[in-house]
Amino acid sequence: MNWKNAGENPFIGWFRMLITEACLSLVGVRFIFQRQFLWFESRRRLVYLFCSPWAISRRFLDDRGELEAQGYGETPLVTLEAVARRLELSTGDRILELGCGTGRNCVWLAANYGCHIDGVEQIPTLVRISQRLLKGSSLTDKVTLSCMDMFELDMSSYRLVYVDCTAMSEACIRQVAMLCAGLPNEARVVTVNASLSELMPERFQLERVFPGLFIWGWSDMRIQRVGMPEDYLDSPQVDSQSDHFNGNCGSFAAADTEAGDSALATGAAQGMNQ
Numbered sequence: 174m175n176w177k178n179a180g181e182n183p184f185i186g187w188f189r190m191l192i193t194e195a196c197l198s199l200v201g202v203r204f205i206f207q208r209q210f211l212w213f214e215s216r217r218r219l220v221y222l223f224c225s226p227w228a229i230s231r232r233f234l235d236d237r238g239e240l241e242a243q244g245y246g247e248t249p250l251v252t253l254e255a256v257a258r259r260l261e262l263s264t265g266d267r268i269l270e271l272g273c274g275t276g277r278n279c280v281w282l283a284a285n286y287g288c289h290i291d292g293v294e295q296i297p298t299l300v301r302i303s304q305r306l307l308k309g310s311s312l313t314d315k316v317t318l319s320c321m322d323m324f325e326l327d328m329s330s331y332r333l334v335y336v337d338c339t340a341m342s343e344a345c346i347r348q349v350a351m352l353c354a355g356l357p358n359e360a361r362v363v364t365v366n367a368s369l370s371e372l373m374p375e376r377f378q379l380e381r382v383f384p385g386l387f388i389w390g391w392s393d394m395r396i397q398r399v400g401m402p403e404d405y406l407d408s409p410q411v412d413s414q415s416d417h418f419n420g421n422c423g424s425f426a427a428a429d430t431e432a433g434d435s436a437l438a439t440g441a442a443q444g445m446n447q
């Protein structure tokens with residue numbers, strides 16, 4: 174479920190969002206207590222108090238004439254932590270975040286897991302602010318934030334990619350699939366609200382799927398492996414329960430068991446939950 178398909182009464186939607194945000198803040202608070210991240214995050218919050226990244230993104234898209242485009246959204250720390258844990262990140266890893274927004278995910282991952290992160294973002298203001306916030310921090314040798322169009326990237330040196338596709342159009346998600354198809358075999362791509370294995374079954378293999386909590390509700394998080402399908406014969410692992418809530422994310426499991434991912438249904442039936 175996300176803002177694209179919520180289709181509910183606006184008042185109920187607003188109320189649900191308020192409760193979700195309160196829950197997210199409560200659960201996420203334990204993930205902020207890392208000195209370098211706290212330093213970055215407190216100043217980031219202060220800066221964006223005066224002009225939110227949502228507003229900056231809106232202005233950027235309006236200027237480009239993309240009046241209908243949904244531009245911005247953030248991955249809550251509780252959800253990012255669930256991703257990092259499943260990827261078993263360590264100091265030697267190098268991650269690419271496509272569309273890194275304000276760079277918060279990059280800083281959090283580098284501060285907590287010691288890995289190297291390259292974030293690319295198309296909105297110059299967001300990148301400029303993040304670079305200033307990072308200046309002087311000991312994380313500068315681990316986090317690189319660049320202002321560029323993700324579709325101009327050379328992907329050949331990456332093994333781990335994170336991309337939140339929630340705000341993207343179908344056409345844009347297809348472009349992301351094409352882009353990530355250029356990753357070397359065995360690389361892993363984590364997507365939010367996009368199934369690369371359905372779009373390009375000949376190139377991506379679904380490895381794991383789990384529910385991630387966002388401000389708008391539950392979204393599907395997919396870990397997909399790059400390579401020929403016959404290279405990875407195991408069924409995907411399906412975690413139909415969230416780590417932090419036992420609340421209703423039941424729609425999640427049913428939402429995307431489309432033809433291409435029928436293995437999901439099998440996995441769920443076999444009780445492959447974590």
Ligand SMILES: C[S@@+](CC[C@H](N)C(=O)[O-])C[C@H]1O[C@@H](n2cnc3c(N)ncnc32)[C@H](O)[C@@H]1O
Pocket residue numbers: 230244245246247248270271272273274275278293294295296321322323324337338339340
């Ligand atoms: C939904 S936000 C996600 C922000 C961040 N990754 C997170 O999860 O908190 C998507 C971001 O991708 C950026 N983006 C969209 N298309 C892009 C492109 N072609 N090149 C670079 N960044 C892009 C948007 O500007 C936006 O900041």
